Amino acid sequence: MMTVWSAAMVAGTVGCSGKPAAPAAPPPREVQVVTLAPSEVRDTGEYLGSLLSRQSVNVLPQVAGYVRRIHVRPGQKVEEGTPLIEVDAREETAALDSAQAQHNSTEVNLELARRTFARTEALYKEGLASAQELERAQAQVEAAEAASRSTAAQVTQRQVQLQFHVVRAPFSGTVGDVLVRMGDFVGATTPLTSVAQADVLEVSVAVPSERARSLKPDTQLEVLDSQGKVLLTSTLFFVAPQADPRTQLVEVKAAFRNTVGLRPSELVRARLVYSTRNALQLPALAVVRQSGQPFALVVQEKDGKTVVSRRPVKLGALGDMAYVVESGLKEGDVVAVSSLQALRDGAAVKVKPSAPGSRAEVVPTQGVAGGPGAASATGGSR
Template structure:
């Protein structure tokens, strides 16, 4: 006999996964890409090299600044020696205080020049590090639209790095169902076979309707255990609530040319005869199919010997 059980009233939609921790990678300098160290989809660690931008010009600038620093170091050494010499002469009364003051001024100027050049060297060395683009965090490399030889600027998108831990499913729900949407309602991420990959809940419902698709954007947070990837298409099952639905044993159901059937015992001329009915079934709960159409609670479903039955054959209850 068909019995009724409480099952989820749900709808499945195609959804897109997006990472909550997605970083757009743009260069901080201009130049030509000379190396790409990774491929799209690769997993990288924090600080891993992603690309190299031609550093030759910047290296020349750093080298020139270092040469200038060396000259300033030599000039400071000379100014200090001169000051020490003049200071000794002043102590002996050979030269005036004015000449000592001039030597002190020259020494101070040499020290200031060296400090200025050292600051420039540090700045140019810091700039040089920007020519190697690195990952700002551990994650998965997205699409890489640039190629070796391309010239890039500070506004060029090189790639993205998505942290795979916490993700969001972007689900487009038809506007007709929008009034039923609310925060915290269950969402299940399922595979092509209907198996649940992750449990989630609605974290965002857009107040606006997409005028082109006539859908409402819904987001659901997902803890990724390593099986999901950013930009992946998935199936999201939005659970509206529960409802009482008839079920029939799996053993009672036959499938012919893709259509499900079941035999039901119906009263006819004072007895019972087998009647074949087409079914529309849903998920399996335990050992039973959830029936969407075809039978109702209380129908006498024939479970055994169905392979020998034909429509209209007399049957008798067992036991």
């Protein structure tokens, strides 16, 4: 029985020619593809920026004395001229009262001198007073007027000095930390608090000098959040005319209206857009690497069959899940983006249909900026 069964098996595996039959070829593997087309690519650099307030001041008193009253609390928004802190002004108030009393006295003396001059002038016209008496009366009027002006100036001076005892906000903004307490003695160099205006901020960025050579005043700058999302966009208004001699970095600045609640002195991610251009972009999923050399599997027709051809490529910076193609591919090439590890050069494939709008059908449109490899703090991408 064993002999008959073995013979039957041999007979089943031998053809008419007496040679073993060739195994059936595997069916073509289905793959997803993208068609390459030029899209906008941005040459960018990401750096650490510092936010500066266009209006920020440390508030100091202009007089010495004890803190008598604190009108504000830290973080409070104030308008221009709002009282912040009041310094004891009892001595200055007494000096003002004294100056006012002296002024009132000189006003009385002036009025008396004017009446005396009027009577003397009338007597002089009737010949009952001498010219010398008239001149003396006129001199008394002029002296009284000078004394009145002097005391009036002293009153004004005391009034101005008294105003210094109430420290007011120089402009509208937000109050910082209040550094003094009730009863503290302060002088002209004692910091009281700070007021910062955060509606319009500046972002200051230091960039390498070789990258700064291509910057222009209208270069775009983007402020990013921790996830790389663009919060605010503005353009440069300042590029330093010289580099820092110690760091060889060039300071650049942009101003923007603060609509997202950023704060002065905050450190943020900032991205400079050096230039824009059109280039092909290859999805990161479509890249196969062998010994460090990147390849792309291009789908093409050959001998009536659809096959993949492994093609070496030169890649640029990595953007949003896509590399910039420097060379090796051309517009219109169809590249496989799935099952790459199971494909070999020349393997037959079948293009897998995708739903309209799926990522496998469309060409990436994001630029170099925004990806994890867009740029470093020491230079932009290329």
